[in-house]
Amino acid sequence: RRPARPHRDLVYLSHAAPAHLQHNPTIRVMQWNILAQALGEGKDGFIRCPLDALNWQERKYLILEEILTYRPDILCLQEVDHYYDTFQPIMSGLGYHGSFLAKPWSPCLDVEQNNGPDGCALFYRRSRFSLQATAHLRLSAMMLPTNQVAIVQTLTCRATGRQLCVAVTHLKARSGWERLRSAQGTDLLHSLRTITSQTAGGQNQVVSALPLVVCGDFNAEPSEDVYRRFRSSPLGLDSAYKLLSSDGQTEPPYTTWKIRPSGESCSTLDYIWYTQNALSVECLLDLPTEDQIGPDRLPSYHYPSDHLSLLCDISFRDEPHRLM
Ligand code: NDP
Ligand code: CA
Numbered sequence: 001r002r003p004a005r006p007h008r009d010l011v012y013l014s015h016a017a018p019a020h021l022q023h024n025p026t027i028r029v030m031q032w033n034i035l036a037q038a039l040g041e042g043k044d045g046f047i048r049c050p051l052d053a054l055n056w057q058e059r060k061y062l063i064l065e066e067i068l069t070y071r072p073d074i075l076c077l078q079e080v081d082h083y084y085d086t087f088q089p090i091m092s093g094l095g096y097h098g099s100f101l102a103k104p105w106s107p108c109l110d111v112e113q114n115n116g117p118d119g120c121a122l123f124y125r126r127s128r129f130s131l132q133a134t135a136h137l138r139l140s141a142m143m144l145p146t147n148q149v150a151i152v153q154t155l156t157c158r159a160t161g162r163q164l165c166v167a168v169t170h171l172k173a174r175s176g177w178e179r180l181r182s183a184q185g186t187d188l189l190h191s192l193r194t195i196t197s198q199t200a201g202g203q204n205q206v207v208s209a210l211p212l213v214v215c216g217d218f219n220a221e222p223s224e225d226v227y228r229r230f231r232s233s234p235l236g237l238d239s240a241y242k243l244l245s246s247d248g249q250t251e252p253p254y255t256t257w258k259i260r261p262s263g264e265s266c267s268t269l270d271y272i273w274y275t276q277n278a279l280s281v282e283c284l285l286d287l288p289t290e291d292q293i294g295p296d297r298l299p300s301y302h303y304p305s306d307h308l309s310l311l312c313d314i315s316f317r318d319e320p321h322r323l324m
Contacts, residue, residue, distance in 0.1 A: 042111030141183035
């Protein structure tokens with residue numbers, strides 16, 4: 001009854017060295033808004049998706065299958081409302097360390113028989129990284145606390161000793177809230193700047209900034225102010241999925257595609273940002289075609305969320321002194 005999940009190819013970028021020639025092991029990063037169970041069943045109104053396709057006892061295996069097909073080293077999720085009973089224990093058994101931060105007033109709590117608040121989760125593979133620090137952030141907008149959160153972790157790569165900062169967030173949804181999203185982005189960028197700044201012992205002078213990966217459902221098209229702020233921040237971030245386009249400059253046409261009573265919505269809202277001068281993207285998971293997604297769009301019997309997973313392999317660029 002459930003058709004197979006759509007097949008997606010890993011697209012290697014032309015500059016990427018073949019895996020056997022790479023001296024820097026790549027780090028696989030996955031970004032995914034998995035659709036909170038309570039919102040999918042009780043709030044979203046996906047009129048072309050039968051409620052039966054959203055049954056948690058089956059849908060959870062489609063989510064896990066998607067994750068385990070690609071076996072990311074770093075996994076960033078939004079809309080997680082089954083952390084403690086599902087993802088934490090299962091991912092822990094598979095060798096991952098997890099961290100969860102609930103939204104302060106999750107809309108899931110308005111749904112009858114909810115499973116608790118939804119929030120962001122960040123997992124990393126314990127065999128590859130050790131944890132240096134974790135920050136749980138409640139995002140502010142113009143100094144006022146909002147209902148959106150972020151997790152930021154500083155990790156050390158066990159093989160190379162190199163440090164990497166990883167962040168996951170889910171910004172305010174809906175049209176009309178562009179200015180709030182922008183302010184939340186500004187607040188997150190400010191925190192990230194502080195966290196990634198490495199200062200020389202005892203002094204206040206920034207010696208170097210840690211490489212950074214920021215994954216999120218930004219709820220913002222590339223034309224929005226918050227996107228521009230991330231693109232032009234002093235952190236030197238760029239969006240990985242642009243590299244899938246033929247000119248390398250264009251975001252994909254969609255990362256989410258759904259049909260609600262208000263109509264069809266096909267948009268690019270999800271991103272993997274990375275520090276351009278310190279990290280290099282080696283490959284990206286392509287997006288399913290319109291035919292693969294199907295006429296009823298997402299979610300469906302064959303894909304468990306209205307957002308598509310994003311996945312890329314990144315590696316550390318050689319530091320200048322190592323090239324000499
Ligand atoms: P958001 O506006 O950010 O959206 C919350 C969720 O709704 C997101 O996961 C979003 O998914 C989804 N969503 C987006 N568009 C639609 C749509 N058209 N129809 C249905 N769902 C949609 O919510 P906030 O975090 O700002 O929280 C607002 C809600 O939280 C309120 O509606 C209320 O229910 C609750 N709340 C309760 C409070 C209390 O005192 N109990 C206080 C404050 C809020 P996606 O990101 O995938 O688009
Ligand atoms: Ca949603």
